[in-house]
Amino acid sequence: MRRLWIAALAGLAFAAHAETPSEYPTRPIRFVLISAAGSGGDALGRLLADKMAPLIKGVFVMDNKPGASGAIATDFVAKAPADGYTIGIGGATTHVLLPASNPKLSYDSVKDFAPIGQVGTASILLIATNDFPANNAKELIALAKKSPGSVQYASWGIASTGHFCGELFNLRTQAQMSHIPYRSVVQIQTDMLGGHVKLAYVDMASGSPMVKSGKVKAITACTSRSPSLPDVSSYDDEGIDFAGKRMGALRWALYAPAATPKPIVGKLSAALKQVLEMPDVKTRLLDLGITAAFVGGDELRTMTAADIEGWKQIAKAANISNE
Template sequence: MMRVMTRALRALGAAALLAGASQASAADFPTRPITMIVPFAPGGSTDLVARLVAAKMGETLKQQVLVENRGGAGGNLGAAAVAKADPDGYTILMGTVATHALNPALYKRMPYDAAKDFAPISLLAIVPNVLVVNPNFPAKSVPELVEMLKKEPGKYAYASSGNGTPLHLSGELFKKIGEVDMIHIPYKGAGPALVDVIAGQVPIMFDNLPSSTEHIKSGRLRALGVTTATRAPSFPDVPTIAEGGLAGYDTYTWNALFAPAGTPKEVIDALNAAANQAVADPTVKAKLADFSATVVGSTPEALGEHVQKELAKWAPIVKESGAQID
């Protein structure tokens, strides 16, 4: 009996020590570099936001925040890696509308649960998309484009950065609300799609505003409307698509930080404070404003609610578009 009691006491003592060590490590967080996984290739708007935020978070946390690009499967590979990582705050995800709202509706088999497998940290920024056309295309406004599309259904095509991307679904929402028909041509990224639209191979495109900005300013593209509910500060003269007659049209890309589910609250709080301080930094805000990103910097709870709303919003749109990926 005494031996059994001794073993039990030792087990309890070990558990207490482990719990104490865990609490101490959470309180001391971070004691080594943090890896921020970007689930897309370098060079896109998500990568840009990540590198701006990571650098400033590192200054606040007194530890490096290293950006690691791990693209593939529309963002699923990188997101899954974070979902399966140790819940200690040292591996975090720069998530997007794709990883946490679109992919769950698009993919038949998901390697993670967007709501259950992550601990929200902060909604950092919202980035507008934009409807652009080749400058030689006759339509000079959204109403003119809608009129053309209704007059000759299925004649014109629009480009996007790929099947099931936010830009593809921005086009599908345009078709639904505008009651028009046009052909979708998916590309392997925004870069090659822009090349063909500028060259006149495809007349219409939905794109992230950051990657189209210089082409709009130079006249190589004509912006017909931004996809958000309000106009973009960097292009105040470009109306919203909703202003062009498609009431209720509102799409955008967003960037948010997530940790694996089960990450201690003290660690989440430290990451949240550092992330929000990063996006509030005047230099970071100015760079984000260059491509009309709206800085948010939310609580973890607000990000969790945002994800639920986005999942509910996009599921029926994806279903109606017919887009699905095995």
């Protein structure tokens, strides 16, 4: 009996000191990144963490979990305790394209997350080494048609946004390029600078600085022209599209596990919205190839579900499967 009383008193003491949403956060928050350290996605996550931390009076601990086109990190967030102490960054690949190409994915990108908000939109950039024999989309199409299958392009994984952009290019131009999946954009960058891969899709945050520094050249942007590289033509400019497409650009967004208390999600969402209104953040995001565009959680969830259905068309037509 005495042990039962001790257990009961301990439970009451824990409840008395349990954290309330208004006190959140009282310990560091794990911020899970889908990209390797040094990538554009990594830079984006760290920028948001640095700016959001003082607004919520908290501390973020960055946790890079690259691989499987972002599925490793995203699955980790989905299965984390829904207490507000694990959040993740993701977007088009993790929450739209992987679900569109894998019905057996280990997480449900709509049901397993509480969206904190959209960060912004960004095109995917097709870059090439400076000695690559094509300088734009039209020249690339001609080169690929001349020797079907001989032109290879890299992306950061099967069913990644880069992979989808490459296969959309093939479908609409009959270019017949072949895909080389990498584990991360950082590995692509290393191999490209070493001359081991000549053509690759990378996120705009990683590719834009490489183009501006003259290390590589830009071929085209998928799907829309980017304000970061306004002189680089896009798929939209070249008429490379698919029926029913609703995404003019591809997004970055923050997510918490489903069932995370709404007041906590709301606090994080309000901080994100405030950060995206800061002039210096907008400028830095443009440097990373991202146009700041906050969208709240409920609307983002609806958009995600609709986007998945739209991109399933490309997955089926191009036989993209990540099962």
